[in-house]
Amino acid sequence: MTDPAALVAGSASLPSATLATASLGAPAGLAQLAPAQATPxxxxxxxxxxxxxxALWFALLFAILATFLFLDGFDFGAGILFATRxxxxxxxxxxxxxxxxxxxxxVWLVVFGGALFAAFPPVYADLFSRHYLLxxxxxxxxxxxxxxxxxxxxxxxxxxxxxxxxSFVAGSLLAPFLLGAFVGNWVAGSPGSLTLAGAVxxxxxxxxxxxxxxxxxxxxxRGTLREGLRRYGEAAVVAYLVGVLASLGALALASAxxxxxxxxxxVLALVVLSVLLAAGxxxxxxxxxxxxxxxxxxxxxxxLVAVVALLLFPTxxxxxxxxVDEAIVSTxxxxxxxxxxxxxxxxxxxxxxxxxxxxxxxxxxSEAY
Amino acid sequence: xxxxxxASRIQFAVTTIVHIVFPVMSMxxxxxxxxxxxxxxxxxxxxxxxxxxxxxxxxxxxFVVGTVTGIVLEFEFGTNFAAFATAAGELFGGPLAIEGMxxxxxxxxxxxxxxxxxxxxxxxxxxxxxxxxxxxxxxxxVWILIANSWMQTPRGYELAQEGGRTIVHLTDxxxxxxxxxxxxxxxxxxxxxxxxxxxxxxxxxxxxxFRHHVWGYPIQHVGFWETTLKIALVALLITAxxxxxxxxxxxxxxxxxxxxxxxxxxxxxxxxxxVPEYIIAFPTQLSDITDPRAKELFGFGIPGGAxxxxxxxxxxxxxxxxxxxxxxxPPVAIVxxxxxxxxxxxxxxxxxxxxxxxxxxxGELFEDGLLHKALMxxxxxxxxxxxxxxxxxxxxxxxxxxxxxxxTSEGVSPGLTGTEATITLAGFVLVYxxxxxxxxYVIARIIRGGPPGGDDLRTTADRPAGPEAPPAGVTGDD
Numbered sequence: 001m002t003d004p005a006a007l008v009a010g011s012a013s014l015p016s017a018t019l020a021t022a023s024l025g026a027p028a029g030l031a032q033l034a035p036a037q038a039t040p041x042x043x044x045x046x047x048x049x050x051x052x053x054x055a056l057w058f059a060l061l062f063a064i065l066a067t068f069l070f071l072d073g074f075d076f077g078a079g080i081l082f083a084t085r086x087x088x089x090x091x092x093x094x095x096x097x098x099x100x101x102x103x104x105x106x107v108w109l110v111v112f113g114g115a116l117f118a119a120f121p122p123v124y125a126d127l128f129s130r131h132y133l134l135x136x137x138x139x140x141x142x143x144x145x146x147x148x149x150x151x152x153x154x155x156x157x158x159x160x161x162x163x164x165x166x167s168f169v170a171g172s173l174l175a176p177f178l179l180g181a182f183v184g185n186w187v188a189g190s191p192g193s194l195t196l197a198g199a200v201x202x203x204x205x206x207x208x209x210x211x212x213x214x215x216x217x218x219x220x221x222r223g224t225l226r227e228g229l230r231r232y233g234e235a236a237v238v239a240y241l242v243g244v245l246a247s248l249g250a251l252a253l254a255s256a257x258x259x260x261x262x263x264x265x266x267v268l269a270l271v272v273l274s275v276l277l278a279a280g281x282x283x284x285x286x287x288x289x290x291x292x293x294x295x296x297x298x299x300x301x302x303x304l305v306a307v308v309a310l311l312l313f314p315t316x317x318x319x320x321x322x323x324v325d326e327a328i329v330s331t332x333x334x335x336x337x338x339x340x341x342x343x344x345x346x347x348x349x350x351x352x353x354x355x356x357x358x359x360x361x362x363x364x365x366s367e368a369y
Numbered sequence: 370x371x372x373x374x375x376a377s378r379i380q381f382a383v384t385t386i387v388h389i390v391f392p393v394m395s396m397x398x399x400x401x402x403x404x405x406x407x408x409x410x411x412x413x414x415x416x417x418x419x420x421x422x423x424x425x426x427x428x429x430x431x432f433v434v435g436t437v438t439g440i441v442l443e444f445e446f447g448t449n450f451a452a453f454a455t456a457a458g459e460l461f462g463g464p465l466a467i468e469g470m471x472x473x474x475x476x477x478x479x480x481x482x483x484x485x486x487x488x489x490x491x492x493x494x495x496x497x498x499x500x501x502x503x504x505x506x507x508x509x510x511v512w513i514l515i516a517n518s519w520m521q522t523p524r525g526y527e528l529a530q531e532g533g534r535t536i537v538h539l540t541d542x543x544x545x546x547x548x549x550x551x552x553x554x555x556x557x558x559x560x561x562x563x564x565x566x567x568x569x570x571x572x573x574x575x576x577x578x579f580r581h582h583v584w585g586y587p588i589q590h591v592g593f594w595e596t597t598l599k600i601a602l603v604a605l606l607i608t609a610x611x612x613x614x615x616x617x618x619x620x621x622x623x624x625x626x627x628x629x630x631x632x633x634x635x636x637x638x639x640x641x642x643x644v645p646e647y648i649i650a651f652p653t654q655l656s657d658i659t660d661p662r663a664k665e666l667f668g669f670g671i672p673g674g675a676x677x678x679x680x681x682x683x684x685x686x687x688x689x690x691x692x693x694x695x696x697x698x699p700p701v702a703i704v705x706x707x708x709x710x711x712x713x714x715x716x717x718x719x720x721x722x723x724x725x726x727x728x729x730x731x732g733e734l735f736e737d738g739l740l741h742k743a744l745m746x747x748x749x750x751x752x753x754x755x756x757x758x759x760x761x762x763x764x765x766x767x768x769x770x771x772x773x774x775x776x777t778s779e780g781v782s783p784g785l786t787g788t789e790a791t792i793t794l795a796g797f798v799l800v801y802x803x804x805x806x807x808x809x810y811v812i813a814r815i816i817r818g819g820p821p822g823g824d825d826l827r828t829t830a831d832r833p834a835g836p837e838a839p840p841a842g843v844t845g846d847d
Contacts, residue, residue: 044540100481103436107469107477113443114466121458128447128454129782135448136793139441143800146437147807150430154811333459333539337466344470351478351501358482358490 044332053338054328057119058316059309060341064115066305068108069179069205070212070298075102077213079145079172080206081232082165090225091165095149097220097363104355106142118337120327123317130319131182134193138178145171173206180205184247187311188254189318197250204243208304210236211281212297218290220363230285233293237278240300244274244307251311257318261311270303270310277303374781376790377449380797382763384441386756387801391435391808393755396510396559397566398428399503401600402483406499410492419593419820420600424570426815429484434808436477438801449790453770453780457537460526460545461516468512476505510558518550520771521762522626528774537774549626553619554762560615561758564608564718565751571601571725572748573816579741593820595735598744602725602734609718616715617678623765624679624688627772630765632691633704635675636661639690646674647709661705696776699767703760711757714750721747 047053075098082094117124128135148168152161184201185193214233218226248271252259261267281296316324328334371379402424409417443465446454454461479501482490486498525545526537539545577594580586588594624631637644647670671677673684680686691698721743728734770777 100485103433104474104478104481106436106440107473110440110443110473111466111469113440113447114462114469117443117446117454117458117462118466119462121462122455124447124458124462125451125454125782128444129449129451129784132448132782132785132789133792135444136796139444140796140800142440143437143804146433147804150433150811151807154814329459329462330538332542333463336539336542337463340463340467341470344467344474348470348474348478351474354494355478355481358486358494 043335046331048335048338051338053334054324055313057115057328057334057338058313058324061112061115061119062305062309063302064108064112065183066302068105068112069176069208069305070301071105071108072102073176073205073209073301074098074212074216074294074297075105076145076172076176076206076209077211077236078217079168079213080210081213081217081229082172083169084228084232085225093221093225093363094217095152097217099149099363100355100359102146104352106146109142115337115341119329119334120316120324121329122320123322123327126320126322127186127317130191131185131193134178134182134185134198138175138182141171141174141178143171144168145175172209176205176209177202183308184251187258187308187318188251189257190254191319195254197247197254200243200250201247204240204247204304207236207240207243208297208301211240211300212294215281215285215290215294215297218285219294222362233285234282237281237300241275241278244271244304248307255318257315258311264310267307267310270307274300274303370787371791371794373785373787373790374778376787376794377781377785378777380790380794381442381445381449383794383797383801384438384445385759385763387805388435388438388442389755389759390752390805391431391438392506392510393562393565393752394431394569395428395435396506397562397564397569398424398431399506400563401566401570401604402428403499403503406496410496415826416593416596418826419590419822420597423593423815423820425484427812429480430808430811430815432476432480434804438804441797448793449782449785450770450780451782451784453775456535456775456780457520457771459539460519460523460537463539464512464516464519464546468509468516472505472508472512474505475501476509479505507559510562511555514554514558515546515548515551518554519545519548521554521766522548522550523771523774524548537771549622553615553622556615557612557619557758558755560608560612561751561755563604564612565755567601567604567608568718568721568744568751569748570597571605571721571744572746574598574601575741575744575748578735579738579745582735583738583741590820590822593822598734599729602722602729605718605722606726609715609722613712613715613719616712620678621681627766628689629691629694629696630699630704630761631679632689632694633699633701633765634708634761635688636701636705637675637688637690638662638692640687640693641690642676642685642687643673644675644679644688645670645672646678658706659702661702696768699765704765707757707760707764711754711761714754714757717747718751718754 078094078098082091085091085094113124116127144167148164148171152164152168155161180202181193181195181198183205184198185195187201188195188197190197211233214229214236218229218233221229248258248262248267252262277296277299281293281300284290284293284296312318314323314325316322316327329337402421405417405421405424408414409421446461446465479498482494482498483502487495490498523537523545525539525541525543525548527540529536529538574594574597577588577591578598581588581591581594620631620634623634632638635644635646676686676688677684679688691701724740725734725744728737728740734740766772768776768778770780
């Protein structure tokens with residue numbers, strides 16, 4: 001940051017009269033700039049309606065993350081299951097199933113990044129720069145996943161489609177793995193990105209993506225493709241439960257704070273709930289109730305992210321020791337963001353209702369790109 | 370290993386320079402797509418379905434590549450510019466978060482309906498989805514430009530020391546977000562996007578029209594390309610003059626609010642009045658290219674022109690020289706030459722628009738081969754001009770990341786190592802070059818494939834079938 005003297009010199013030497021109205025000036029003069037000059041005082045004086053906004057934003061942040069992990073999770077799962085399909089028609093059907101949705105689903109990650117930046121700027125900055133290469137790994141995987149289907153449909157010769165098909169699978173596999181590794185390292189408070197806990201949580205999130213992916217594709221497809229998916233779903237949900245236990249173990253080993261938080265009733269209750277949801281998922285698949293299976297996948301995802309949030313709270317970044325109340329932005333921007341989110345998120349929900357109801361029912365392969 | 374500050378800056382430059390191509394295409398195409406959809410629904414004529422479907426393909430590819438390259442930018446503030454993100458998050462994070470919720474969501478969800486849903490939803494909902502996608506792309510620009518313009522003309526904040534860090538606190542959201550630069554940037558950028566797309570459409574259409582009418586090759590759907598050319602010319606005729614006129618106001622505003630950038634744009638080192646405007650400047654020696662100095666350039670200058678431009682009519686107005694600022698000058702050569710190239714192209718586009726309009730009026734639009742060649746050669750120049758304009762804006766404000774408040778070098782992540790930064794820089798150069806190449810390849814394939822036709826169309830031709838029927842699509846309607 002510039003030293004104040006230079007700042008004064010810099011601004012005082014600017015010629016225009018417009019600067020006279022600006023608050024760009026010497027820190028000494030800033031005291032006179034009462035924040036309430038143009039801003040209603042109720043916006044700046046305290047949290048809206050006296051709500052515990054820092055904790056609510058912490059919850060909202062993880063709700064956004066969970067929504068992303070569920071919605072784009074089934075896209076990732078569909079991408080991984082793409083590898084198990086041999087025929088052109090089945091592969092095209094998988095692409096058609098996620099075609100209209102994945103872009104909107106991925107925007108939840110953008111909103112997560114934006115919300116973290118807006119509500120907890122130091123966490124956004126510290127966390128993302130700490131796991132620098134991991135973040136770019138995630139972005140690279142997302143680029144591959146997003147680009148590959150678009151490219152796959154461009155040409156129909158075998159070598160081209162083999163290459164882009166593999167890229168699609170690789171991107172769909174790497175993205176949830178690295179995202180899981182990021183979350184694992186976040187919770188464990190590890191200074192580096194290459195950790196056992198990160199890898200175990202990453203693998204768990206991959207299994208979860210397959211769980212949701214199977215349910216989603218069964219909703220969107222018919223015939224042999226749909227029948228063949230069930231065994232992958234059952235295997236994935238078992239792998240997921242094992243992964244959850246392994247993740248909690250690995251995180252507890254890596255962090256004393258997590259070890260203390262794991263044995264608390266809310267976390268244990270969520271683990272039990274996950275086992276019940278997993279059983280429900282298997283039953284729903286066997287009875288052909290695919291929408292229920294998808295709902296169980298959603299429940300598992302929100303449950304997992306809720307566990308993550310519980311392990312962190314009231315800290316938000318264990319590596320730097322920042323608590324939620326310390327990392328939150330000041331009152332005025334927090335109130336503004338809260339109003340913005342309260343108005344916009346319900347609207348966003350209606351967009352998704354329109355989108356998913358416009359494309360309800362089985363996917364048609366001709367709808368691929 | 371490259372220094373982490375330099376590597377971060379080059380990486381951000383590379384990723385933004387590549388990324389901006391795609392939003393320009395999607396923002397510029399948006400009004401055309403809304404128009405095509407409206408006309409398709411209202412008139413039920415096949416030409417509009419062809420136009421809508423063909424340009425929607427281009428839009429969809431641009432949007433997908435824009436999404437994957439854009440997420441990178443949002444994350445780079447945290448990964449590479451953590452000190453900036455921590456200090457300015459209060460003012461800068463909010464617009465990005467609102468952009469995601471208000472604009473990007475609207476775009477990305479309704480794009481699914483718009484691209485895949487013509488058969489599935491009603492005409493009304495389909496038209497609404499075209500509007501939603503278009504509004505989403507433009508709202509996105511609103512919030513991104515609010516964030517950027519605040520860095521150019523910061524307002525409505527105060528500085529505080531917290532835990533050893535200087536934090537920028539938001540005090541007046543209206544002053545901060547409706548800062549003086551925002552309006553200039555938004556008008557200039559959105560008009561530039563439409564102008565760039567109009568040039569692109571005109572160039573592509575001119576290619577087919579040229580082959581058909583001048584060379585005499587049979588071209589399928591030549592009427593489609595003729596209509597495309599006319600629509601693009603109308604758009605160019607509106608946007609090209611507006612861009613230059615508005616650019617003049619914008620430059621004056623830069624003179625008032627960012628005098629150091631303005632001095633770099635004009636390569637004025639010593640403060641003086643009656644500064645000439647070099648419309649054409651010739652470097653007479655190598656050093657003029659790398660280190661241009663207005664006084665030493667040989668060129669065609671309007672006496673007092675730069676002073677006149679800056680002050681809005683006073684040829685004797687004083688322009689502060691770069692030597693009078695406490696901070697080091699931005700890289701003057703990049704700013705000076707980029708500005709000249711951009712302005713030069715802006716005038717060229719006006720000439721193209723009037724040339725095309727004259728030929729259209731005289732009934733020779735499809736016969737003037739030289740015009741077609743000029744349009745083909747200019748098809749990508751609009752996008753190039755946008756790039757150069759942003760280079761003037763962003764290089765010109767150096768060494769500041771927030772004008773007068775925080776230097777770019779102070780914004781870089783403190784823990785970032787040269788090795789990490791070099792790895793990702795190399796990765797991005799490779800991946801983004803490949804992305805740009807793939808994008809060009811896909812767009813070229815779409816263009817070669819031409820518009821959908823015949824049985825593929827859902828609307829029926831509005832002409833009686835018979836030997837006297839005119840060729841499909843040659844309608845002259847615009």
